Amino acid sequence: MSKKKLRIASYLISKGLISVEHAREIMEEQETRKGVTREMFGRMAVKKGYITEDVLNRAVIAKEREEAGYL
Secondary structure, X not given: OOOOOOOHHHHHHHOOXXXXXXXXXXXXXXXXXXXXXXXXXXXXHHHOOOOOHHHHHHHHXXXXXXXXXXX
C-alpha cells in the first residue's frame, strides 16, 4: 500500500519550516497566475525569503525519503 504523496507546502508546514499564513499567501499568488507559467511553491518561498535554498533542498530530499519508506 503506497502512502499519499504530500505537497511540499504541506510538508514544510508539518515540519514547522513555513507558516500556514506564508503558505496561503504563496498559494493565492500561484492561483492568480493560472494560465501563465506558474512558479513552483518552493521556489516562491525561497524568493520571498520565507525559507532558504538549503532548507528547501533538504526538505525535498527528506520528504522523498519518507515517502519512499526510508526514515
